[in-house]
Amino acid sequence: MKKIGIYPGCCFQGADEHNYEITIRFLENMGVDGILLERAACCGGGVIDESNKLVVYGLNARNIALAEKEGVDLYTPCNTCYMIIAKTKLALDSNPDLKEQVNKILADEGLEYKGEAKIYHTLNLLRDFIGMDNYKKALKREISGVKVAPYYGCHVLAPNEVAVDDPDNPTLLKEILEPLGVEVIDEYQNQNTCCGYHATYTDNAQKERLAIKPLDGAKEAGADIVATPCPLCHKAMDGKEEPILQVTQLINVACGMTPEETAINLNKTEVKLSI
Amino acid sequence: MKNIKYTAKIKRYNPEKKESYWQDFEVEVEDTLTVLELLMYIKDKIDSTLTFRSFCRSAICGSCAMLINGRSGLACKIQAKDKIRNGVVKIEPLQHLPVIKDLVVDIDPAIEKLKKVKPYLEPDPKKVPDNLKSESLVSPEEFAMYDKQTDCILCMACYGQCNALEGDAKYLGPLQLTKAFRFIMDSRDGMDVEERINLVENSGIYECVQCQMCLAACPKDIKPAEDILGLRRIAKDVGKDNSATRRAKFWFQTVYETGQIDKYNLPVASLEEDGEVIKENMEKEFKERGLKEENFGPQPFDGIQDLQNFIKKVQKEVK
Ligand code: SF4
Ligand code: SF4
Numbered sequence: 001m002k003k004i005g006i007y008p009g010c011c012f013q014g015a016d017e018h019n020y021e022i023t024i025r026f027l028e029n030m031g032v033d034g035i036l037l038e039r040a041a042c043c044g045g046g047v048i049d050e051s052n053k054l055v056v057y058g059l060n061a062r063n064i065a066l067a068e069k070e071g072v073d074l075y076t077p078c079n080t081c082y083m084i085i086a087k088t089k090l091a092l093d094s095n096p097d098l099k100e101q102v103n104k105i106l107a108d109e110g111l112e113y114k115g116e117a118k119i120y121h122t123l124n125l126l127r128d129f130i131g132m133d134n135y136k137k138a139l140k141r142e143i144s145g146v147k148v149a150p151y152y153g154c155h156v157l158a159p160n161e162v163a164v165d166d167p168d169n170p171t172l173l174k175e176i177l178e179p180l181g182v183e184v185i186d187e188y189q190n191q192n193t194c195c196g197y198h199a200t201y202t203d204n205a206q207k208e209r210l211a212i213k214p215l216d217g218a219k220e221a222g223a224d225i226v227a228t229p230c231p232l233c234h235k236a237m238d239g240k241e242e243p244i245l246q247v248t249q250l251i252n253v254a255c256g257m258t259p260e261e262t263a264i265n266l267n268k269t270e271v272k273l274s275i
Numbered sequence: 276m277k278n279i280k281y282t283a284k285i286k287r288y289n290p291e292k293k294e295s296y297w298q299d300f301e302v303e304v305e306d307t308l309t310v311l312e313l314l315m316y317i318k319d320k321i322d323s324t325l326t327f328r329s330f331c332r333s334a335i336c337g338s339c340a341m342l343i344n345g346r347s348g349l350a351c352k353i354q355a356k357d358k359i360r361n362g363v364v365k366i367e368p369l370q371h372l373p374v375i376k377d378l379v380v381d382i383d384p385a386i387e388k389l390k391k392v393k394p395y396l397e398p399d400p401k402k403v404p405d406n407l408k409s410e411s412l413v414s415p416e417e418f419a420m421y422d423k424q425t426d427c428i429l430c431m432a433c434y435g436q437c438n439a440l441e442g443d444a445k446y447l448g449p450l451q452l453t454k455a456f457r458f459i460m461d462s463r464d465g466m467d468v469e470e471r472i473n474l475v476e477n478s479g480i481y482e483c484v485q486c487q488m489c490l491a492a493c494p495k496d497i498k499p500a501e502d503i504l505g506l507r508r509i510a511k512d513v514g515k516d517n518s519a520t521r522r523a524k525f526w527f528q529t530v531y532e533t534g535q536i537d538k539y540n541l542p543v544a545s546l547e548e549d550g551e552v553i554k555e556n557m558e559k560e561f562k563e564r565g566l567k568e569e570n571f572g573p574q575p576f577d578g579i580q581d582l583q584n585f586i587k588k589v590q591k592e593v594k
């Protein structure tokens with residue numbers, strides 16, 4: 001069985017612990033053995049930079065090194081963790097001096113950042129690690145009669161260096177949704193507007209103003225549900241009129257799990273799936 | 276060089292009728308055209324009323340920023356053939372600025388905002404001599420801190436795709452904040468750092484959602500989003516006490532203590548009283564779900580001291 005290192009970000013914590021369940025069950029359904037990188041630390045969330053940017057590089061070099069020690073690649077379902085860890089990898093791989101300085105300290109824990117592990121997010125994991133054919137083979141039933149609007153979130157498409165798909169015309173999420181049997185609503189107003197999550201604790205009103213926009217756009221275009229790969233987008237946007245789910249939750253259902261088994265019942269806005 | 280056929284889908288705006296609409300232009304042109312040359316071709320051969328702004332044609336004057344396939348960039352720097360998707364190149368004016376005609380926007384509102392950050396040097400008499408005989412020296416290390424940012428050509432590409440502006444039109448904007456950062460980092464600047472922070476504190480740095488679109492947009496590889504984090508860091512260092520500086524301190528502290536941010540106690544730590552309600556709701560939700568109290572927030576993993584030593588050493592040793 002193929003193995004992958006699961007990076008635990010804050011999206012697995014407290015009220016969001018079900019995100020870990022969703023993730024591990026998703027990997028199981030795809031025939032992948034997920035190894036939790038238990039000693040991994042916060043990616044910095046774009047906030048540790050406000051104290052010390054070098055610590056962000058250090059923490060993520062260490063996170064990647066933990067995966068490398070296990071001989072696995074690193075996978076996170078979170079858009080932001082993905083973007084920050086992938087950005088760190090680029091910084092380390094292009095700056096041998098920084099890499100050497102960090103490695104000197106990592107040696108205390110018996111770790112080394114080699115730069116071998118790849119960084120995956122659900123979208124590129126399905127395409128490049130699991131493979132779309134294997135993905136389709138793993139699906140057991142169709143979720144029919146439901147119109148789904150794909151919502152990527154920002155950090156898998158920007159900055160360009162870490163984008164998992166063509167930022168001009170991303171199609172990956174659509175390609176992942178279609179085999180589920182759902183009808184994909186590909187174009188809608190504000191489909192690229194940010195969910196606002198990162199303003200939650202500094203300017204919550206700003207977050208609220210943004211979160212509603214893609215949801216309203218999707219609703220107007222006739223979508224029953226919005227599907228995002230990102231647990232933070234999900235958290236920021238759940239609870240409004242238009243329901244939002246994580247794409248891994250839909251995949252789990254198509255692999256035979258009940259909505260409850262993949263935490264769909266925990267949604268603030270109720271979702272009805274005909275299966 | 277060969278000819279290729281595709282559709283240029285252009286968003287037009289007629290100011291007399293106050294009407295905007297999409298128009299398709301079928302073209303057969305050389306595959307070496309920039310988007311700007313494509314627009315010039317259409318204006319020359321198909322529709323002379325098509326209006327856009329350009330000047331230098333070499334990514335230096337900053338006149339020709341627009342949205343191409345929904346992404347901000349300079350028309351003269353981008354190859355049209357690289358932008359064909361399903362046979363179409365989609366071209367629109369920048370967002371967040373009033374459209375004057377077709378692809379031409381009025382940049383004055385953004386320039387007015389730029390003025391608010393005092394985008395000029397207030398010479399520090401200790402650093403900048405008041406005569407022409409001696410020089411005002413800046414070391415290469417000092418200059419490296421804002422070298423990139425001085426390349427800004429005020430093209431507004433970042434502004435035209437900023438999500439914070441989508442949420443609040445009063446938001447200062449990425450290029451404006453990058454400029455503010457650049458003058459704080461300049462050792463020749465004599466304005467008090469706190470005074471410079473005051474200029475941006477309430478209309479900018481905390482509304483940025485860190486979406487990274489400004490990084491993707493900038494034709495000069497400037498990273499406004501990262502400079503905004505820099506401004507927040509400086510605000511914290513000069514002693515500003517607000518939701519964001521409290522969030523930053525709490526975040527660092529709990530990651531140091533447990534390896535993770537404590538999202539259960541974060542709302543109160545950063546939003547103070549306003550956070551109490553969020554915390555109460557979380558507590559209710561946790562209990563309903565039968566979560567154990569010790570799992571409300573993160574617990575340190577075994578061997579957390581290793582992480583703490585690591586963080587301390589990185590802070591001290593990595594340059
Ligand atoms: S990162 Fe901030 S400044 Fe840059 S585009 Fe996004 S919201 Fe605007
Ligand atoms: S920061 Fe970059 S994108 Fe923004 S105005 Fe300056 S040059 Fe243009």
Ligand code: FES
Binds near residue numbers: 330333335336339340
């Ligand atoms: S025409 Fe001057 S930047 Fe494009």
